[in-house]
Amino acid sequence: MSDPSSSSSNAAQSIAKSAREAFEQSQLVDVSERDVALKAIKEVLEGKKEEILKANKEDMDAAEILLAQGKLSKSLVSRLDLSKLGKFENMLQGINDVSSLPIPTGQITFAKELGPGLDLHRVTCPIGVLLVIFEARPEVVVNIAALAIKSGNAAILKGGKESLKTSTILSNLIAEALGKTSIPSTFIQTVSTRSEISSLLAQDRYIDLVMPRGGNELVKNIQNNTRIPVMGHADGICAVYVDESAIEEKALRVVLESKTDYMAACNSAETLLIHKSLINTIWPKLASTLMSNNICLRCDPNTLSSIRNLKESSKFVTASTEEDYFTEFLGPTLAIKTVNSIEEAIKHINSHSSHHTDSIITENENSILNWFKGLDSANCFINASTRFADGTRYGLGTEVGISTGKTHARGPVGLDGLVIYKYILRSKNEIGSIIADYEKGENKYTHKDLIKGKSPF
């Protein structure tokens, strides 16, 4: 990815520069225009439903051929399909949902009088220009465009090549709709080739944040090739730990759902840790339930030996390898390990998981406290299914993504994850304010809290 041709490099620079210009221009527009733009986009897309579905049909036809050749997976082709019942309407409803969220910018998060007549306010503002890279689902174009507009960020989008025709028409219609509003039509742009991405990753002067919404490989590849900050989602290697004091019914319900509800999801369990005291009590029941749901169990020696005689074990149970505990199966396989203590469970998860979501089943307050303090995961759950780790379920409104990073935003990211802040320092003194007034002792720093809700202007 490091040697883009100079023509795609020039094109990338021009796209990035015009995104930056659109961003700067948009900052002077009243924030209420953001919802006007969302409404305009929704109307244009509504009116062009047939054309959009026609383009999507072309993408689907091409994808079906690749599917038949074994070059695409069935799940990818399914994600591509915009004609499925309710999917188009959900996409439009998503615009309404974003529109109904509070605007995340212009919030005062810190306000202090530094000294007489000298007020400091920290005010949330957009980050600037986002570069969002995603895979098959073409409706992401609309979703990201809506989130970017609502938060005041310009965006450059790159979808999967399989959805190119759908993404292109959606993107053109968004630009058409923006053309009728005060938001510049280059506020949302789309690029279609990988070489453009390589070149865009070099545009750290114009692009402020890269958001890859794909697998671990995509994220790592991007992190290796850019100076721009990356907000990404690596693996989802989630664990459930059944503690010594666990109640059987809680363990059964939470483990079963965490593993089987939607196995391709990043917040599904891939690892199950069992306290040694439960090896002959709760564990065999858990194993039976999992096997009756067709889950293959990769067990360490302890958990394996205690279920060896269960009826279905010969079909579903094998010995685990160390590799299994680092694996995101995304399917009907679960790695199981015995631990001697909650400390060992936490240590195992911290060193094997992807710091995404992990749940403990316990009745012990001390275990809960250790779990909360010691577990280095974005989502630390207690007696709850890992499947709750989701922006909508958290009540954050539409989700930007789930971040497995440790800076800026972590876990399910709502609109808040698309803002940063500025410090506004305003002197109301007759002769302005300089630090010499303070250093010489004429004025004293007061650092008095101001009312946060009050605008600095």
Added chain:
Amino acid sequence: MSDPSSSSSNAAQSIAKSAREAFEQSQLVDVSERDVALKAIKEVLEGKKEEILKANKEDMDAAEILLAQGKLSKSLVSRLDLSKLGKFENMLQGINDVSSLPIPTGQITFAKELGPGLDLHRVTCPIGVLLVIFEARPEVVVNIAALAIKSGNAAILKGGKESLKTSTILSNLIAEALGKTSIPSTFIQTVSTRSEISSLLAQDRYIDLVMPRGGNELVKNIQNNTRIPVMGHADGICAVYVDESAIEEKALRVVLESKTDYMAACNSAETLLIHKSLINTIWPKLASTLMSNNICLRCDPNTLSSIRNLKESSKFVTASTEEDYFTEFLGPTLAIKTVNSIEEAIKHINSHSSHHTDSIITENENSILNWFKGLDSANCFINASTRFADGTRYGLGTEVGISTGKTHARGPVGLDGLVIYKYILRSKNEIGSIIADYEKGENKYTHKDLIKGKSPF
């Protein structure tokens, strides 16, 4: 920096891994132990003042030779000197200052009941392991160690090679002091060579954040060589814009201090923008004042022609080049440009400055609003000296650094910049909580706000 030898690579991995282990171990220790550790460090350093100053003298002697050979700058050698009046005591006082700050972790920033008996809390927590790279000043070792300990982050430090002896003894004494506390002694570690840094930058499994505290080149070099997020400080190309409605005395005071108070500082002005209407009024007075303070003026044609006949102009005034407006002079040179409007001023700054700190001199409310909305800088000032951009002056407590990035933390960064958060979801239901209870309609998401101050346990 990309081909470290495998021995330094192994050493780096072992340092990074032990930092991670120290971090994880420390999470189970009560937070009050952090202040105990700070006190222990202060006591040890106090008791070993003579030995520390002896090591510093050796660094200074070596540096003086390099200074005489022209291989080091005078200002760098000056920053190295820990024996200067009050400097050692200030370093120790800094530990007290950090100790007296509130602990930034364990704060609840979001709290919602998702449904009956299912409570979600977002709680601030340390980021994890920091890698901090800095230049000459050896007392930074102590400062960063204190900030890291207070915020619960383990840290690996790399100082400038000129301060190696001082950094090493400080670091050893910190480890010695930690050895007497509940915080692991590997919580703060120091490395001394560049090749170790190259290898550490590959340890994204163990290190969560890199903080280069140096120039633009250092920051870019690091960003180019790591997948780990970087919180850095690039240039400090700051501007003052004198708007049409400016009051002369405010302009004179703010411009003069912003330029001359401490020219090597990142928050000093490097560019002066003058509204065209002031070319024959305020500008000549500003120019005289600046020249009488020995500031060389690099002027565009308009500002140049109107001061051509001033007495000292032949000595101090030259024509500017486009390059000058992108330059951090860090010395007695100022680039000056005429603009036709505030919009042009904002556009110039957004495309030339380093988004650090810029100040407008104005009496016009509309200009202030445009400045606030349109200026893409961390610190947007109104009638105030750019020198106010500083964590201590802002009342943030001891400063971690100033970030010119657009994510995580921006502008002066206090302890808050060293934390992220976890989501804690706890079910108090008799049978635990699974999403099926909600999807099937037995339960409904309530998303009711909880009291933020209340602990989830």
